[in-house]
Amino acid sequence: MTCTALQRFEDLVAALRDASRADEQFTLGYNAEHSRFIRFNHAKVRQAGEVSQASALLRLVHDRRQAEVQFTLGDDRQLDRQRLGEALEKLRRTLPLLAADPYLRLDESPWQSRDVQAQPLPACSDVLAQIEQGASTLDLVGIYAAGSICRGFASSFGAFGWHQANSFNLDWSLFHANGQAVKANYAGQAWDSQALAVRLQQARNQLELLGRPGMTLTPGSYRAYLAPAAMDEIVGLLGWGGFSAQALATGNSALQRLYNGDAQLSPRVSIDEQVTGSLSPMFSNEGALRRDVRLVGEGRALERLVSARSAAEFALQANGADSHESPCALSLAPGNLPSSQILERLGTGLYISNLWYLNYSDLPAARMTGLTRFATFWVEDGRIQAPVSTMRFDDSLYNLLGSQLEDLTHERELILSTSTYEQRQTGSSHLPGALVKGLTLTL
Amino acid sequence: MFDSSALLRQRFAALRSQAEFFSLRHVRQSFQSLSVRRNVAEPPSFSEDQGAMLTVRVKGVEAYAATADLSQTGLQRALEQAEGLAREIAAHALLDLGDQPVASGRHDHLSPNLDRPLPSLGEWLDLLARESASVPKDPRLVDWQASLGIGHVEQIFLSSAGAELRHAQRFLFPGVSVTASDGHDSQSRSLGRENFGQQGGLEVIERCGLVGASASVADQALQLLLAPNTPSGARDLLLMPDQMMLQIHESIGHPLEMDRILGDERNYAGTSFVKASDFGRLQYGSAKLNVTFDPSIDEELASYSHDDDGTSASKQFLIRDGLLLRPLGGALSQHRSGLQGVANSRACSWNRAPIDRMANLNIEPGDRSLEQLIAGIEHGILMRTNRSWSIDDARNKFQFGCEWGQLIEQGELKGVVKNPNYRGVSAQFWRNLSAVGDRSTLQVLGTPNCGKGEPNQVVRVGHASPACVFSQIDVFGGDA
Numbered sequence: 001m002t003c004t005a006l007q008r009f010e011d012l013v014a015a016l017r018d019a020s021r022a023d024e025q026f027t028l029g030y031n032a033e034h035s036r037f038i039r040f041n042h043a044k045v046r047q048a049g050e051v052s053q054a055s056a057l058l059r060l061v062h063d064r065r066q067a068e069v070q071f072t073l074g075d076d077r078q079l080d081r082q083r084l085g086e087a088l089e090k091l092r093r094t095l096p097l098l099a100a101d102p103y104l105r106l107d108e109s110p111w112q113s114r115d116v117q118a119q120p121l122p123a124c125s126d127v128l129a130q131i132e133q134g135a136s137t138l139d140l141v142g143i144y145a146a147g148s149i150c151r152g153f154a155s156s157f158g159a160f161g162w163h164q165a166n167s168f169n170l171d172w173s174l175f176h177a178n179g180q181a182v183k184a185n186y187a188g189q190a191w192d193s194q195a196l197a198v199r200l201q202q203a204r205n206q207l208e209l210l211g212r213p214g215m216t217l218t219p220g221s222y223r224a225y226l227a228p229a230a231m232d233e234i235v236g237l238l239g240w241g242g243f244s245a246q247a248l249a250t251g252n253s254a255l256q257r258l259y260n261g262d263a264q265l266s267p268r269v270s271i272d273e274q275v276t277g278s279l280s281p282m283f284s285n286e287g288a289l290r291r292d293v294r295l296v297g298e299g300r301a302l303e304r305l306v307s308a309r310s311a312a313e314f315a316l317q318a319n320g321a322d323s324h325e326s327p328c329a330l331s332l333a334p335g336n337l338p339s340s341q342i343l344e345r346l347g348t349g350l351y352i353s354n355l356w357y358l359n360y361s362d363l364p365a366a367r368m369t370g371l372t373r374f375a376t377f378w379v380e381d382g383r384i385q386a387p388v389s390t391m392r393f394d395d396s397l398y399n400l401l402g403s404q405l406e407d408l409t410h411e412r413e414l415i416l417s418t419s420t421y422e423q424r425q426t427g428s429s430h431l432p433g434a435l436v437k438g439l440t441l442t443l
Numbered sequence: 444m445f446d447s448s449a450l451l452r453q454r455f456a457a458l459r460s461q462a463e464f465f466s467l468r469h470v471r472q473s474f475q476s477l478s479v480r481r482n483v484a485e486p487p488s489f490s491e492d493q494g495a496m497l498t499v500r501v502k503g504v505e506a507y508a509a510t511a512d513l514s515q516t517g518l519q520r521a522l523e524q525a526e527g528l529a530r531e532i533a534a535h536a537l538l539d540l541g542d543q544p545v546a547s548g549r550h551d552h553l554s555p556n557l558d559r560p561l562p563s564l565g566e567w568l569d570l571l572a573r574e575s576a577s578v579p580k581d582p583r584l585v586d587w588q589a590s591l592g593i594g595h596v597e598q599i600f601l602s603s604a605g606a607e608l609r610h611a612q613r614f615l616f617p618g619v620s621v622t623a624s625d626g627h628d629s630q631s632r633s634l635g636r637e638n639f640g641q642q643g644g645l646e647v648i649e650r651c652g653l654v655g656a657s658a659s660v661a662d663q664a665l666q667l668l669l670a671p672n673t674p675s676g677a678r679d680l681l682l683m684p685d686q687m688m689l690q691i692h693e694s695i696g697h698p699l700e701m702d703r704i705l706g707d708e709r710n711y712a713g714t715s716f717v718k719a720s721d722f723g724r725l726q727y728g729s730a731k732l733n734v735t736f737d738p739s740i741d742e743e744l745a746s747y748s749h750d751d752d753g754t755s756a757s758k759q760f761l762i763r764d765g766l767l768l769r770p771l772g773g774a775l776s777q778h779r780s781g782l783q784g785v786a787n788s789r790a791c792s793w794n795r796a797p798i799d800r801m802a803n804l805n806i807e808p809g810d811r812s813l814e815q816l817i818a819g820i821e822h823g824i825l826m827r828t829n830r831s832w833s834i835d836d837a838r839n840k841f842q843f844g845c846e847w848g849q850l851i852e853q854g855e856l857k858g859v860v861k862n863p864n865y866r867g868v869s870a871q872f873w874r875n876l877s878a879v880g881d882r883s884t885l886q887v888l889g890t891p892n893c894g895k896g897e898p899n900q901v902v903r904v905g906h907a908s909p910a911c912v913f914s915q916i917d918v919f920g921g922d923a
Contacts, residue, residue: 036528037898041707044537049507050524051794051898053494059486069489075512083491090489097565099484124528128535142710143897171897173710181709250586251622251629262627356713359833361844362862362921364629369842371835373713390835392842392866396922420898443840443866 005032005054006162008073008080009152012056013160015081019088020156021062025106029057029285030152032073033423035145036124040172043131043140053423054150056084057285060091064100067091103312110158111289113282117165121146122191127170130193134200135174138207142172149424151281161289163281165189165426170196171418173374174203180210180387183229183354183374187416189279206353206375215378215386221438223349225342225379226400228413228431233355234400235271235330235429237368243273243295244325245310254366254397259301263366263398266405270333271296273305275320278329279416280426284322291320295327299402331430335408342409344382345435351377351384355393366397369442392443400436408432444557444611447471447513448599451495454515455601458522462499462529464545465522466602468751469495469513470793477564478590479571487564494793497521501529503541509794543778546753547604554612555741556644567591570654574619577657583668584661585624589653590636592616592891600753608749614903615647616640616891619657623664630667630861631830632660632846638685638829640889640903641742650742650887663847666859672920673848673860679823679877680865680916681816684886686845688906689829691804692893694869695727695734696904698838699761700895701772702799705779712895713836716870717767719780725767728873733807734762736771736785743905744889745802749786752797756786761804765873773799791900798896803889803905809879816878816912823851824918826863834869842866862921872913880909 009030020026032054039047054075059068069087073080127144146168153161169187184203186196226234241247242255257263273293275282283289286308293303305321337345350372358370369392376388396402409432417427447469455467471493478485494511495518506529508521562570574589593615600608618636622629634656641647648654682690698715702708705719717725738746738756749755754774761769772780773788776799789800811819831844848863849856867875889905 035898038532039707039897041537041705041709045532045535046537046707047505047796047798048528048532049496049509049796050521050528051509052521053509053511053794055492067487067489069491071491072493072511074514075510075517076514087491094487094489094564097563097568098487101486102483124531128532132535141706145898171710175706175709179714183710251624252586252631256629257627260626356836357833359831359842359844361831361842361864364627365922367922369831369833371833371840373836390837390840392833392835392840394842421894421901424898443842443868 005150005164011077012080012084013154015084019085023062025061025156027059027155027287028153029287030150031055031285031423032150033147035147035424038144040131040143041141043135043138058084058087058091060088060095061104061106062095064104065095065098066101066104067094067098103309105308105312105318107159107287107308108157113161113289115163115282117189119166119189121166121168130196134197138204139175140172141175142170144168144170145420145424149426153283153285153287155287159287161281161283165279169416169418174207176207176210178211178214180214181374182206182210185418209377209384210375210387212386214389216389217391217441219441219443221440223346224436224439225346225349225351226434226436227353228415228433230352230355231332231431231434232415232429233358233370235332235431237358239326239330243305243327245304245306245314245316246325248304249314254360254363255301256364257366259304265296265299265398265401267298268335268405268408269296269299269401272331273327273329274331274430275329278428280328280428286322288318288320288322290328293319328427332432334410334412334432337407337409337435339409339411342433343379343384345407346379347382348380350388350439351379361394367395368397369394391441393439394442395440400439401434404436404438406435406437408434445597445599445609448609451599452601454518457515458519460499460522460526462501462526464500464603466498466600466606467495467518468793469599470596472594472596472792474592474594476592477567477571478588479568479575480588481586482575484568484572492792496793496796497525499525499529500540501526502533503539504529504533504536505540506532507796538779543775545604546602546606548749548753548755549607550748551609552748554642556646557611557613559644561593561644574653574657578621578661579658581665583623583625583665584621586622587620587657587661589619589657602753606753608753610747612642613644614640614642614744617648617651617653619653619660621661621664623668625668628668630664632664632667633828634660637890637892638688638888640744640891641887642744642746643742647742667847667861670859670861673824673863673918675919677915678918679820680913680918681820681823681825681851681910682913683825683827683910684884684888684908685828686826687806687908687911688888689832689843691806691906691908692801692904693832693834694838694841694872696771696801696804698869699771700799701770701776701780701782701784704770705776708895711897713838716837716839719782721767722769722782726765727762727767728765729876730764731809731876731879732762732765732873733760735760735805735807736787737803737805738786740803740887740907743803743887743907744903745905750788750797751790752788754786754788759785771799771801773797789902791902795896795898795900800895800902801893801904803907805907806909806911808882808885808909810881811878812881813884813910816880816910817851817856818854819878820851820912821853824863825849825851825856826865839869841869860920863918864920865916865918867916875913875915876911877914878912880911884910
């Protein structure tokens with residue numbers, strides 16, 4: 001698929017240009033992947049398979065009316081052209097039924113973007129052999145997902161984007177016999193056996209600490225360190241409309257008090273949508289060229305994520321967001337805490353590796369709840385004492401990243417999305433850990 | 444309907460394989476999303492998708508390959524890819540499925556009223572526009588939306604053992620939501636949307652109550668904006684069906700999934716506080732708790748004749764009189780665990796393999812009318828319509844929030860309260876079930892958004908429930 005996917009897309013674009021009429025405008029998005037998925041349980045292969053899929057998203061515009069259809073492509077030039085023709089006809093039948101769309105805005109620039117990263121991936125047998133060698137005596141559970149991903153975009157105005165990359169994501173947990181577990185991940189575009197061995201050993205070391213007798217905390221406020229993976233859950237929840245121009249304009253954003261000036265975060269907090277240098281395509285499926293956007297600067301709200309539609313509806317300037325207006329490459333600026341001093345600066349409190357299943361207790365107040373999961377430790381005088389059983393927190397973002405934030409780590413982690421809903425995702429976040437003076441535990 | 448059957452049957456018969464067993468599961472699905480937001484129609488969105496998964500068993504090891512290339516060559520190539528992968532992983536395989544029975548049944552299953560046409564696109568948009576326009580003009584009403592999703596799914600399952608199982612289903616997801624804001628606080632109220640979906644035709648819209656609902660939904664959003672916060676403390680909790688469905692889903696459904704108990708999901712969706720040894724022994728809830736897996740309620744979202752592994756589906760009690768009886772485990776999980784389960788091996792589409800999922804998971808009705816439930820509460824609160832959900836990876840410690848709360852004092856409904864939240868522990872919560880509503884309080888609900896699995900999958904699940912009362916639950920409000 002590596003070299004033919006682009007040809008298939010170009011062929012589809014050419015067919016669409018031929019079929020479209022002078023008074024019609026179109027955009028055509030393209031998604032394809034060839035993926036191998038191998039699930040593990042007890043360090044053995046539980047389920048394995050391959051998925052080859054491709055789809056196109058055609059939007060047709062005529063007389064200020066628009067509609068879109070997504071359709072599967074079948075790896076056959078004639079069949080794909082036939083499906084494109086059927087999609088076009090469906091949209092032509094639909095548009096006359098619609099009223100003119102007052103929020104229609106089209107990017108008429110003929111932008112060009114091409115990015116191909118086709119590093120070879122390891123043989124499946126090599127990956128299996130290395131996992132067996134490194135984890136055969138361990139209770140390892142997780143998934144290896146690898147293969148090519150392609151994203152394309154073209155418009156009737158001459159815009160053309162192509163993004164193609166080979167990548168892998170090995171996401172796993174090691175379980176102790178007592179039920180405690182540590183989470184780890186090895187993802188990227190160039191496989192390095194030594195790097196995987198190091199990560200397996202790091203997880204193995206944490207697993208030994210999890211074998212100590214556990215302790216259960218009572219509800220209350222605790223000094224805590226939130227590792228980057230835990231921070232990823234918090235900023236992931238904020239991504240659900242937090243920075244969205246539409247959500248902010250309609251009372252549906254958790255950050256509405258930050259953006260209307262009623263609340264602030266700590267001056268240590270600066271948040272960017274940092275697409276440049278990330279693994280995400282530089283364009284969205286809807287055709288917007290993504291941009292770097294400073295969302296929060298030194299604790300104060302700055303820009304929001306604005307789609308073309310929101311720009312028209314709320315008289316704003318579009319800045320590359322797609323219709324969901326969620327970040328795809330969120331970056332939280334580093335702080336001054338060296339990672340080597342985390343335990344010392346924490347002193348006595350909780351070391352939280354991961355959080356899980358966050359949601360809002362009170363959305364306008366940015367009050368969120370969630371649970372500890374994987375490798376949470378009680379620390380006394382800078383030394384790990386015992387693993388802690390699952391605890392629920394319920395606290396406001398304005399505490400966690402506001403009045404209670406003591407520092408952020410100087411070093412950050414690049415966290416690549418493991419999400420495979422519908423297709424392998426390309427999102428990422430670049431985050432430090434956070435030391436907080438008080439985290440409210442409730443259950 | 445089933446236009447692809449003859450061709451697929453012919454191509455399947457022509458496939459050549461060294462495997463001792465192989466199957467083809469073809470899925471063709473379409474969806475249309477319509478919405479009118481703040482009196483402006485959003486661009487309609489359509490999707491058309493089809494493909495096939497080829498699954499093989501080679502010397503007791505199974506593997507799959509999924510492809511959208513449905514030509515003879517494409518299917519043969521996918522079959523060979525699956526065979527090659529099965530051989531590649533053989534030395535590392537967790538399971539030997541050599542003696543696992545295979546599906547061989549033949550049956551067609553159709554959604555109710557599938558042959559009755561639906562209104563045209565223009566008629567649907569008119570309906571949604573009317574609902575949107577019915578929201579009163581009030582500067583505090585800052586956002587509102589009337590929406591409808593319609594899905595069609597056809598699936599054909601063929602196996603080398605002679606199975607031919609066909610499903611044709613239609614799903615409707617209507618909804619209205621309104622948000623009120625005073626610039627500092629905001630409150631939303633909704634009908635349907637993520638909390639309602641059914642199989643069928645136009646009658647689903649009627650059962651949802653969509654037509655003419657917008658004005659009252661908007662009024663309730665404004666009431667919430669003016670309401671005090673939910674007070675903190677222990678109260679009897681009356682949950683209406685559109686919150687019961689979430690409670691059932693998270694704290695009965697997920698913990699009873701056998702693949703979680705067997706450890707497959709520990710890296711992502713999580714494990715379970717329930718152990719394999721608990722079945723037949725654990726008193727999960729009070730004696731008033733009766734929970735069924737029921738694929739036979741025509742309109743419920745996950746009603747079907749066979750699951751995606753080809754196992755015949757029938758109604759089974761998972762919990763009877765509070766006693767835990769059987770897990771949500773399909774044929775493979777039953778084979779692995781030695782426990783009797785149900786036909787719940789399901790996949791979201793052709794590109795994902797079946798795993799243990801919820802399907803229709805229901806609470807059987809009791810003997811109290813809604814009036815009797817309320818009259819039996821001295822100091823309590825009614826909550827309806829889920830808006831927030833969070834539960835630990837063992838599906839034990841939970842915290843849920845609703846859109847609408849109403850206090851109950853001395854057996855009477857009192858004032859509206861906003862931000863109604865409650866928390867508890869699954870292992871104890873169901874033992875506090877003190878009263879169960881009768882059939883007049885029961886609603887057949889469901890959601891299109893149940894996520895699980897590696898690689899990830901979202902499936903439709905149904906939940907039918909009466910209103911239920913739980914004694915002495917920790918409730919609380921928000922900060923605003």
